[in-house]
Amino acid sequence: MVELSKKQIGELARALIEDKSNREAKTEREVETEIEKIAGFRQEIVSWCSQVEVLRHRAVEIRRCLEAVMDERLVELRENAEKWKRLAVEAGREGGSSDKNMEAFVDEILFSEAEEVKDKDGCSKRMLIFQMVVNCC
Structure with missing residues (x-):
């Protein structure tokens, strides 16, 4: 040394x-x-010291990640986050794809031609599922 x-x-x-x-x-x-x-x-x-060992150290990757979010890539990351946020909000609005899919799911449960199966209390399984969907939304 x-x-x-x-x-x-x-x-x-x-x-x-x-x-x-x-x-x-x-x-x-x-x-x-x-x-x-x-x-x-x-x-x-x-x-x-061995450069390979230095570059393998987790601090090097942490620094690279920090620099990535602190420099020009930050702009790209923020734009992507905004885009996906906007798409998620649109999908969740009335008439959006998530709204339509939820309606189709509920309609399938309510209006399917399958036989209704009753539980031990006499409540139909279809009604139980509908109640769960309504309660969660």
Whole structure:
């Protein structure tokens, strides 16, 4: 393992902070404080590691997902969500596809020519199903 000098650690820390600072405004003092914090973790900085292991780490995927919802893909995701919301609302409205399907289902239950089967209390199974449908809606 190669040991980095204090100056090298400071330069590395500054590069990390400046990269982060591009996304959020920081005062010079805040940057210096973060550099001091990072420089204090000398033992955490290593010279080499397997890139495959790094890329397999779940934090890499989490970061990719966060970046996906924070950048231009966010616009596409929101547009898709709005589209599906609008389609679901239209389907649920009176005359919509879900409304028509529910009516057809209830009509099939109520007006089918199948024999009515009575339960032990004498209530028809068809009536029980209709009551369940009406009660849930």
